[in-house]
Amino acid sequence: MAQERAVTVLEVGGAIVDRQTVYHGPAYLVVEGSTIVRHGEGEYVPEPGEAVVRRWRKRDRIAIPGLVNAHGHAAMTLLRGVGDDLPLMTWLEERIFPIEARLTRECVYWGTQLACWEMLLSGTTAYADMYMMMDDAAQAATESGMRALLSIGLAAADKEVQAEKLQASRAFVQAWHGTADGRIQVALGPHAPYTCPEPFLAQIADLAAELGVGIQIHLSETRGEVDQFLSQEGLTPIGLAERAGLFQVPTLAAHCVHATQNDIEILRAHDVRVAHNPQSNLKLGSGIMPLRDMLMRGVTVGLGTDGAASNNNLDMFEELRLAATLHKGVQEDATAIDAATAFALATEWGARALFLPDGHGTLRPGAPCDIVLLDARSPHFAPSHDLLSDVVYAAGADDVRDVIVAGEWVLQNREPTALDTERIRYEARRLKSALTQA
Known part of the structure; x- marks a missing residue:
């Protein structure tokens, strides 16, 4: 019997896999380790051999490549x-x-x-x-x-x-x-x-x-x-x-x-x-x-x-x-x-x-799990006639809610997980004085 593969499933309200593949409705991404292994539209249905060890339900998010x-x-x-x-x-x-x-x-x-x-x-x-x-x-x-x-x-x-x-x-x-x-x-x-x-x-x-x-x-x-x-x-x-x-x-x-x-x-x-x-x-x-x-x-x-x-x-x-x-x-x-x-x-x-391998900059199978999640509740997506056009011509940085790099959440609800933002703000102000003094 084949050994089951541990996967993480990300469920979103829509996704842009690349410039040619766009899911306007509910979609999912299946991640094994730090790599996307498949994606699809609608509800996630496990494939033979997939054992879901973690499930991220983010139907109020739109997934795009980083x-x-x-x-x-x-x-x-x-x-x-x-x-x-x-x-x-x-x-x-x-x-x-x-x-x-x-x-x-x-x-x-x-x-x-x-x-x-x-x-x-x-x-x-x-x-x-x-x-x-x-x-x-x-x-x-x-x-x-x-x-x-x-x-x-x-x-x-x-x-x-x-x-x-x-x-x-x-x-x-x-x-x-x-x-x-x-x-x-x-x-x-x-x-x-x-x-x-x-x-x-x-x-x-x-x-x-x-x-x-x-x-x-x-x-x-x-x-x-x-x-x-x-x-x-x-x-x-x-x-x-x-x-x-x-x-x-x-x-x-x-x-x-x-x-x-x-x-x-x-x-x-x-x-x-x-x-x-x-x-x-x-x-x-x-x-x-x-x-x-x-x-x-x-x-x-x-x-x-x-x-x-x-x-x-x-x-x-x-x-x-x-x-x-x-x-x-x-x-x-x-x-x-x-x-x-x-x-x-x-x-x-x-x-x-940037000399990165093929697949980077997409959400295709084999690509690294580098994902940005946008707020599907933003006025920029209401109503949405063309999700790709919405992202290019309407969306902005304020719509970014979460960022995942290599399968790790590095921004959650607009808060970096590994950066001390208060310390960064303090040091920037302190160093400005040293740099601009006469």
Whole structure:
């Protein structure tokens, strides 16, 4: 006689399994360990061999895959609002870089905890982060229960400093890659071609190949950046990154706002994943990424918030709605980015952008149990003609009630289970004084 399999059953009022499979009425998800093994509509009926050891009855909830934030700088929550209404380079050089020089390890730890709290409240279960003092960021992410792709931001012109930074990245990979039962992944993080000379980019690519990890980098964020490289190198930043050998390893490129048609072909040919950050790019006046062109050419694109200093929040519901509406206006085409595409950008395609295995960002069998539960009693779902459209165009972070990552409840009734929110609030206020003093 076959041994029974212990399963957990989650019963909900509706579910979006992926952009193609939507249950508008009662549905269920069957979980074995930390993996979804099947789903269905209506009442749960056990299959042969299933022994239900736990049953979560949440008929007042709508289940969706956890949202994926494909680009950001988590600890910049402590810098929220310090340099608003400025163009990118002025914002960086006059406001951000000076205050970042005062950051300490505890700033990065508590700033990352603050970011995790904010992301959980808006339904994000996995995120990318490139910053400094990343051991402390990794510790904060581990404690939150979230998934994260983490990188030490690399920027240096001096060869000795470059060598030190490469060694620090090697140690970071060795210490953290694959930890927390695989929730923490590490990539190398060259900041951008304008802060990393080409030989340094080549060294980073070699090290990534040696360590078996990917890369995340900022590329072609502003028109001025692209014009500078065309003038000096005869190549765009994307073309230079290709020449440096960066795309020989899996790469996640943030922004790509001013990607040319040739750039898009380079991205497609090397399977470079792109993080579209619509709100940050608009706020900094950087422009609008050619999203539809990239998708039509087969480039994997996810959505990101960027850091809270340039957005100024980490709300992925805002990003997926903006991605759906912005490009309709730019293209003067109401069909340009439909609800299903926007949803995939924030879930399944975002997961692929973070180098996560197939199935992540969905609720399909074999996917990890990373689930967000929305309040079905919200006015955003009354009445509901199209549940997927409701989530993309009407729902918001306030509708998030519960978050599950790898089968563990990390947010219950809008309260994190592993984060001390009162302590985070206190530390954020305390550290603000240290960072902003003259």
